[in-house]
Amino acid sequence: MGHCYHCRMVSCVLCVLLVLSIVLCAHGEDDFQWTQTDRGSFYYGTFPPTFMWGVGSSAYQTEGAWDSDGKGKSIWDVFTHKKGKVYMNQTADSSCDGYYKVKDDLALLKELNVSHYRLSISWPRIIPTGVRAEHVNEKGIQYYNDLIDTLLENKIIPMITLYHWDLPQNLQEKSNGWQNISIVTYFNDYANLCFERFGDRVKHWITFNNPWSVAVEGFETGEHAPGFKLSGTGAYKATHNMIKAHARVWHTYSKNWRSKQKGMVGISLTTEWGEPVDLSSQKDIEAAERFVQFHFGWFANPLYNGDYPQIMKEYIGQKSAQQGLGISRLPTFTSQEKSYIKGACDFLGVGHFTTRYITNRNFPSTQGPNYFTDRDLRELVDPKWPEPESKWVYSVPWGFRRLLNFVKTQYGNPLVFVTENGLSEKMHCAQLCDEWRIQYLKGYINEVLKAMKDGVNIQGYTAWSLMDKFEWDEGFSERFGLYYVEFRNKNKPRYPKASVQFYKKVIGASGFPNVREVEKWHRLSTESCSTTNQLLAAEEQRNAAANILRLIHDPLVSHMEMVTEIVVPTVCTLCILISAILLMILLRRQI
Numbered sequence: 159m160g161h162c163y164h165c166r167m168v169s170c171v172l173c174v175l176l177v178l179s180i181v182l183c184a185h186g187e188d189d190f191q192w193t194q195t196d197r198g199s200f201y202y203g204t205f206p207p208t209f210m211w212g213v214g215s216s217a218y219q220t221e222g223a224w225d226s227d228g229k230g231k232s233i234w235d236v237f238t239h240k241k242g243k244v245y246m247n248q249t250a251d252s253s254c255d256g257y258y259k260v261k262d263d264l265a266l267l268k269e270l271n272v273s274h275y276r277l278s279i280s281w282p283r284i285i286p287t288g289v290r291a292e293h294v295n296e297k298g299i300q301y302y303n304d305l306i307d308t309l310l311e312n313k314i315i316p317m318i319t320l321y322h323w324d325l326p327q328n329l330q331e332k333s334n335g336w337q338n339i340s341i342v343t344y345f346n347d348y349a350n351l352c353f354e355r356f357g358d359r360v361k362h363w364i365t366f367n368n369p370w371s372v373a374v375e376g377f378e379t380g381e382h383a384p385g386f387k388l389s390g391t392g393a394y395k396a397t398h399n400m401i402k403a404h405a406r407v408w409h410t411y412s413k414n415w416r417s418k419q420k421g422m423v424g425i426s427l428t429t430e431w432g433e434p435v436d437l438s439s440q441k442d443i444e445a446a447e448r449f450v451q452f453h454f455g456w457f458a459n460p461l462y463n464g465d466y467p468q469i470m471k472e473y474i475g476q477k478s479a480q481q482g483l484g485i486s487r488l489p490t491f492t493s494q495e496k497s498y499i500k501g502a503c504d505f506l507g508v509g510h511f512t513t514r515y516i517t518n519r520n521f522p523s524t525q526g527p528n529y530f531t532d533r534d535l536r537e538l539v540d541p542k543w544p545e546p547e548s549k550w551v552y553s554v555p556w557g558f559r560r561l562l563n564f565v566k567t568q569y570g571n572p573l574v575f576v577t578e579n580g581l582s583e584k585m586h587c588a589q590l591c592d593e594w595r596i597q598y599l600k601g602y603i604n605e606v607l608k609a610m611k612d613g614v615n616i617q618g619y620t621a622w623s624l625m626d627k628f629e630w631d632e633g634f635s636e637r638f639g640l641y642y643v644e645f646r647n648k649n650k651p652r653y654p655k656a657s658v659q660f661y662k663k664v665i666g667a668s669g670f671p672n673v674r675e676v677e678k679w680h681r682l683s684t685e686s687c688s689t690t691n692q693l694l695a696a697e698e699q700r701n702a703a704a705n706i707l708r709l710i711h712d713p714l715v716s717h718m719e720m721v722t723e724i725v726v727p728t729v730c731t732l733c734i735l736i737s738a739i740l741l742m743i744l745l746r747r748q749i
């Protein structure tokens with residue numbers, strides 16, 4: 159058992175009791191230690207030669223071609239076309255036009271020299287109504303066949319997500335989507351089709367990407383499609399059906415395909431890490447654990463331990479009773495279901511972006527049913543953390559190692575793939591010198607390396623994401639890409655940010671061989687971007703000017719569009735020009 163750093167006369171007794179209870183309740187010495195916070199310094203070393211390096215993207219965010227070649231509508235197509243749901247009423251109708259740019263994007267992957275590419279299949283592109291028995295769209299199948307073949311010809315392993323949020327709209331309308339248990343069968347039929355058509359070549363399957371977000375943002379807050387606010391119930395119901403759907407698909411793979419295709423079926427769970435504000439407060443330690451259990455354990459615990467986390471059952475049960483409900487708002491699995499679900503996962507995909515400090519806070523049950531208040535906690539950020547480029551992604555690398563160790567101890571050291579890790583910037587004018595992303599990747603990948611030294615069974619790392627893309631309710635205002643995409647230009651050109659050069663070096667050396675090398679990469683990467691950056695700014699200004707001319711002839715274009723499409727880049731360019739002039743004046747004075 160760990161270190162009782164402040165174990166003085168009085169607290170000693172408590173410590174002993176705590177140790178005893180932990181030893182009795184859990185797996186003894188292998189238990190995760192909430193109070194151990196080794197944040198260490200940078201660790202120089204490399205990953206094993208079999209370690210997989212990749213980047214990720216998803217269908218709705220990048221493909222565009224939203225109604226082409228027989229594709230059906232998804233809930234995101236419908237959601238984004240309603241006004242007032244997405245930043246500036248933007249849609250992903252064309253987005254990066256990835257559907258038409260397989261060759262171009264292959265070149266980007268080759269430039270990085272990744273070993274795998276994580277992408278998703280759009281369910282309504284291959285089954286327009288979502289119901290396999292009704293119609294299979296061969297043009298959609300053809301697109302993914304070509305994409306998979308192109309990757310494999312170039313020795314890039316495709317890692318494919320079946321559900322990255324774009325449910326066929328028909329299933330939403332006809333049977334209430336994830337709120338209805340019938341979805342399990344539809345999803346299973348779709349997955350089975352994918353195994354049948356692509357499974358000869360695809361060996362890494364991910365059923366769901368970040369189902370937490372699907373549940374909470376789709377059914378609790380309504381910020382995401384389908385946009386329901388079923389506070390305190392909808393998210394639990396959706397999750398219940400997603401877990402069953404995942405398990406069903408895993409069993410289908412085992413029964414029909416595993417022996418022939420020899421692949422793996424996992425899930426990708428995204429979570430923030432929760433660290434207790436006050437490590438000497440038992441209440442804070444418990445609150446931090448609740449935060450992680452309500453976020454990650456909600457999905458991982460059924461799959462690895464056979465049921466929802468005990469703490470969720472207790473808290474939601476108690477609150478439901480206080481709210482006068484006869485039964486808990488958290489659904490229950492029958493014992494048959496529990497054994498069907500437990501172990502139905504070949505690997506655990508871990509997505510992670512940032513960390514929060516957690517403190518205990520009791521919410522009165524009179525506030526009404528609500529996922530967030532069910533947890534009885536408050537999330538904080540450390541004012542000492544560097545100001546993030548985007549309002550929510552604080553760079554806290556050590557939280558990642560803590561999370562990965564938590565995964566190891568809670569779920570019996572499963573096979574792990576890091577499936578999403580990266581950060582975004584809020585930028586309206588071209589900025590290719592993403593120093594912050596280099597710092598972030600360097601720090602976070604280093605913590606993955608440390609976690610491997612701790613014994614976490616990590617097989618690969620996926621940087622999120624290949625290129626800038628449609629960021630859901632944030633539209634195009636958040637940029638996660640290693641490559642910059644100029645969305646205003648109808649050709650959607652891609653430009654490498656400085657982080658491409660850096661990540662490429664990390665991949666090439668499979669880690670961080672020594673100080674000298676790593677510092678050299680860092681310097682070269684930041685130097686490489688400045689010239690391209692200037693060229694791009696000039697290019698964007700020319701496009702903006704062209705847009706102004708077009709606008710004069712098009713009175714229908716709204717004023718708001720003009721502000722983002724033209725004024726912002728023009729002002730950006732003007733700022734650059736003015737600074738250049740000021741700099742010249744300053745230099746003259748000095749002479």
Ligand SMILES: *[C@@H]1O[C@H](CO)[C@@H](O)[C@H](O)[C@H]1NC(C)=O
Nearest residue numbers: 241242245246247716718719
């Ligand atoms: C988005 O649509 C809503 C509703 O039509 C409108 O009020 C709002 O001004 C639009 N926003 C922009 C940025 O165009």
Ligand SMILES: *[C@@H]1O[C@H](CO)[C@@H](O)[C@H](O)[C@H]1NC(C)=O
Nearest residue numbers: 268270271272273313665666
């Ligand atoms: C790309 O990766 C492969 C496999 O790791 C390696 O053999 C090759 O040398 C790399 N190519 C470049 C250009 O770094």
Ligand SMILES: *[C@@H]1O[C@H](CO)[C@@H](O)[C@H](O)[C@H]1NC(C)=O
Nearest residue numbers: 332333334335338339340341
């Ligand atoms: C659930 O789905 C089935 C099959 O699509 C449908 O017949 C039924 O009406 C749905 N129930 C609800 C409550 O939406």
